[in-house]
Amino acid sequence: MMSAILDRNMTFGAGRERPAAAATPTDPVARPAPPSDRSGGAPPPDPGLWGRRMRHAATVVLPPVIVTAIFLFLWEMMTSSQGAVLPGPSQVITDTWELIIDPFYDYGGNDVGMAWQLLASLERVAYGYALAVVAGIGLGVLVGQSTWAMRGLDPLFQVLRTVPPLAWLPISLAAFQASNPSAIFVIFITAIWPIIINTSVGIRNISQDYVNVARVLRLNGFEYFTKIMLPAAAPYVFSGLRIGIGLAWLAIVAAEMLIGGVGIGFFIWDAWNASMLSDIVLALVYVGLVGFFLDRLVAIVGKWVTRGTQAG
């Protein structure tokens, strides 16, 4: 088992440039109109609703559309010559048309539609990430509250958090003797560090003013936790959660390449072995989009939960 992983790991390393280069298409797609852009693009005089819409379109929608079009054009140009190794965008769409139009087919085994592949990966991420959130916030509160716990645990955390996600996989395979829990564990151990660290920093930074208010109101431990500690630390906690979900999604693709089964990571690996480069490109676009939406989702939830607290 171990040697199989090692072998795969090596080839994985060798084949990495290609997927990485092809990963860029997701970038311009991922960028259009973050909410901050929208407010920033407000025109000074009021040219009427229609004019406002036009200007909004020109300042917010147009740039990413143009840049994406140029990018696709260049990509198409560079790959249309004779002897080009990588497929161009039109080639990708033709090759993967069946995958695109029917994301929910199920022919059994690993041969299922892209939606099922992504959902399988998302499910693993959901389990691992949920565990990381609970354990990470719990440990973060402990480390933030107790100087003793911080002195004891911090060195351990500082060392462990630098271990690359995939380095945990062999040991977790050995421990769990099954691939699915191992992948979930890799997600967990990857996402937990930023959550712990940010939570503890947030708790440590709770203003003495709020602590004094809590003491004058004589809040008990539970009330202090819910009314003061969590809301005061929430902005920090959410920046940890956001980093965590990004890392979790990065790790799942790599982990699935090694463990096999249904999942977008192994789909990519499988496509590579079958030399179906167009499938890989399509998968990368999906991976990028899902990663982008996960990030936005956590950011939006965080923004909603921490509304008002930024002032403190």
Add this chain to the structure above:
Amino acid sequence: MTSYLSIEHIHKTFGEGPTASEVLRDVDLHVDRGEFISIIGHSGCGKSTVLNIVAGLLETSTGAVILDGKEVSKPGPDRSVVFQNHSLLPWLTVRDNVALAVDKTFKGTKSAAERREWVLQTLDMVGMSHALDKRPDEISGGMKQRVGIARALAMEPKVLLMDEPFGALDALTRAHLQDEVMRIQSELGNTVLMVTHDVDEAVLLSDRIVMMTNGPAATIGEILEIDLPKPRERLAMADNAQYNHYRAEVLRFLHERHKNPESEAA
């Protein structure tokens, strides 16, 4: 006769060793039940420190605070604080900031409906009924201060500790709230300790004015008894010779005998 609130020879030193700074030296004050005491002194002399020690938020280095026969070691239901920087919780609305204090204080004695009503009543008193569902970052500094005052008053404390409660307010609101505090205090008979920089405010509201010397190692320089009948009428006071005499006394203390250390250096 022992007094209701005794500040018994307290010393306060922050830090230890070479970085230690002695802030208070031998502050001794005895306050009767229902008395209104103002503490006045130059910035940084240690007024907030005295107040926080009485609140139970800070420990003395030596000496003790005795309230109603018991030593103060931590905050208690008998004391509430209006903080110098209002200290509202930014994630709660105006209403919820006050409700947190009210629910905690009157859980056993008032029904939920009564508590809700009481929150509205105290916020109405400080003129904040129009902003019940605003968050602190959506209202002005003076409004925040008013909510902070409402929160402290809503707890109906025996001892009300106020750290420059009217500092961030415009003259009109300030006068209005001073009148409210005078009225509430005469109704409920709270004992009040108020830090202020405003000489008029101190003379108008107080039974006694405690004037502190400059730090470091500040102490009580002088205590001025204000022997004016209550209730006091703001407008009538302007022409009152005695009032003006007290006013001059405080100014003399602050400006002649204990000049602001910064202006002295200049």
